[in-house]
Amino acid sequence: MLDVRRLRVLLAVAEHGGIAAAARALTFTPPAVSQHIAALERQVGMLLVDRSGRTARLTAAGHRLAGHARQVLAGLEAAEADLASLGGDLRGTLSVGTIATLGRTLLPAALTTLRTTAPDVDLRIEEGEPEDSLPALTRGDLDVVLAGEYGLTPQRPQAHVDRIDLFTEPLLIAVARDHPLRGPEVDLAQLRDERWIAPAAGSSCETMLQRVCALAGFEPHVVAHSGDFAVAAALVSAGHGITLLPAVATLGDATGVKLLGVHQPGMHRTLYAAVRAGSRRHPLVGCVLDALTASAERLAASRGETCPVPLGA
Numbered sequence: 001m002l003d004v005r006r007l008r009v010l011l012a013v014a015e016h017g018g019i020a021a022a023a024r025a026l027t028f029t030p031p032a033v034s035q036h037i038a039a040l041e042r043q044v045g046m047l048l049v050d051r052s053g054r055t056a057r058l059t060a061a062g063h064r065l066a067g068h069a070r071q072v073l074a075g076l077e078a079a080e081a082d083l084a085s086l087g088g089d090l091r092g093t094l095s096v097g098t099i100a101t102l103g104r105t106l107l108p109a110a111l112t113t114l115r116t117t118a119p120d121v122d123l124r125i126e127e128g129e130p131e132d133s134l135p136a137l138t139r140g141d142l143d144v145v146l147a148g149e150y151g152l153t154p155q156r157p158q159a160h161v162d163r164i165d166l167f168t169e170p171l172l173i174a175v176a177r178d179h180p181l182r183g184p185e186v187d188l189a190q191l192r193d194e195r196w197i198a199p200a201a202g203s204s205c206e207t208m209l210q211r212v213c214a215l216a217g218f219e220p221h222v223v224a225h226s227g228d229f230a231v232a233a234a235l236v237s238a239g240h241g242i243t244l245l246p247a248v249a250t251l252g253d254a255t256g257v258k259l260l261g262v263h264q265p266g267m268h269r270t271l272y273a274a275v276r277a278g279s280r281r282h283p284l285v286g287c288v289l290d291a292l293t294a295s296a297e298r299l300a301a302s303r304g305e306t307c308p309v310p311l312g313a
Contacts, residue, residue, distance in 0.1 A: 002043065004076065007069040008139065009036040010048060010058075014066035015158060018055045027135045040065075073160060077278030091120035092284050097133030098125060098146040101229065101249045102271060106146065106166070109295040110288070118287050129203070129227075130155075137161065137274055144288055145274040148246070150208040151267055162280055164273045164289060167300035169247040171267035174236045174257040185261040192218035195241035200227030208267065209244060215265050233257050248299065271296070 012022035013033065023030045041048050048062035058066060098107055107125065114121055126133070130147035137145045138160065149155050150171075157163070173191065175181055181190070192213075198220065199205035206225070213220045223241050226232045229249040236243050237256030246269050250259060273292055279285050 002072075003040065004073070005139075006036045006040040006043075007065075007072060009033055010040060010062065011066050011069045011073070011160060012138065013037065013049065013056070014058055014063065014069075015160075018057065019049070020055075025135055026139060027132060070160065073276075074278040077276055078281065080279070080282055090118040090283055090287055093122045093124060094143040094284050094288055095124045095126065095141065096144045096146065096288070097128050097136060097142045099129065099133075099148060100127055101246060102146040102148075103127050105248050105251055106271070106292065106295050106299055109298065110291040113291040113294060114288070117291065118284075121284055121287060123288070134158075134161070134274060137276060140276070143275065143279065143285060144292075146271070146292070147274060148269045148271045150204050150269050152208045152211040153204040155204075160277045162275050162277050164275075164280075164293070166271045166273060166293065166296035168268055168270045169300075170261060171244050171246055171269060172250065173242060173260040173262060174233055174245045174250075175242045175260065176236055176239050177256065177258050179242075179258060181258075181260060183258070183260040185263040187264045188212060188216040188262055189218070189264075191220075191242065192216070194221070195223045196220040197224045197226060197232045197235050197241045197243040198222045199225070199232075199244065201225045203227060205244065205269075212265055212267055 009022065009026065009028075012025050013019060016022045016025045019033045019037070020030050022028075023033045026033070037049050044061075044065065046061045047059050048065060049056050050059050050062075096107070103125070111123065114123070126136075126142065128136075130145070133142060133145045133147065136142045138158070173186065196209070198209055209220060224232075224235060226235070226243075229243075229245055232243040233245060233250075233256065235241065244267070245257075245259070248271070273289060275285055275289070280289065
């Protein structure tokens with residue numbers, strides 16, 4: 001019997017174009033990926049990955065088995081969903097990974113809803129960035145992931161992951177209360193001489209900042225990095241520089257700063273839920289997604305943002 005974990009690894013090699021890329025996607029080490037592939041090759045008795053070039057590529061047999069792996073993994077998710085639907089009552093445990101801003105704003109309201117609609121569903125919640133939580137979803141360590149995608153940094157779709165967009169929000173410029181800039185909107189080019197408190201180094205939000213500033217014709221003068229929007233806002237309040245804040249991150253936390261919209265070029269972030277392909281039909285997953293979507297609609301409506309894709313779409 002083929003090992004499901006090894007099939008997941010083979011599929012990651014197929015979808016990400018090599019062992020090193022698959023290791024990054026799964027947060028494994030390259031040797032660990034190689035060991036899984038080698039064990040699978042011994043099991044099937046043929047070479048699945050061609051390691052002769054600079055980048056390891058799947059052989060014809062590897063591609064064929066990866067195709068079967070997609071069907072097998074989707075079928076397993078469907079089987080779990082089908083069996084769970086026979087139980088009647090909604091009960092069980094799901095693991096949810098979330099970025100901090102949604103863990104603070106969206107998730108609590110969804111939990112309140114679930115206590116009424118599905119009191120026997122137990123959520124285990126892990127805070128983390130998408131770079132960690134999405135690989136954990138692929139591995140099966142998480143069942144639902146709440147994450148965000150910034151403008152100008154699109155993520156490549158993954159064949160074995162379903163994405164449900166919740167709402168789109170603007171990114172705002174936070175400046176000190178006594179800053180001479182006046183709103184409600186500014187052009188980003190007006191900020192070329194400012195000191196910037198940038199998002200965490202290497203994050204997609206920082207990449208977006210660099211790209212959008214380049215479009216405005218300048219390179220930001222970065223004096224600090226912070227992956228915590230509350231810390232960044234506190235530094236702004238103290239006059240250390242200016243920063244970007246997603247709109248949802250300003251709920252109750254931006255009292256010491258002045259918020260300005262960006263007229264040109266505009267910036268945004270799309271918040272979404274991700275689940276493994278086939279698992280949306282699982283009653284527990286569907287119930288949690290319903291609660292998250294309802295919470296997202298209320299949150300977006302309260303801020304005048306848009307919900308780009310209804311859950312049923």
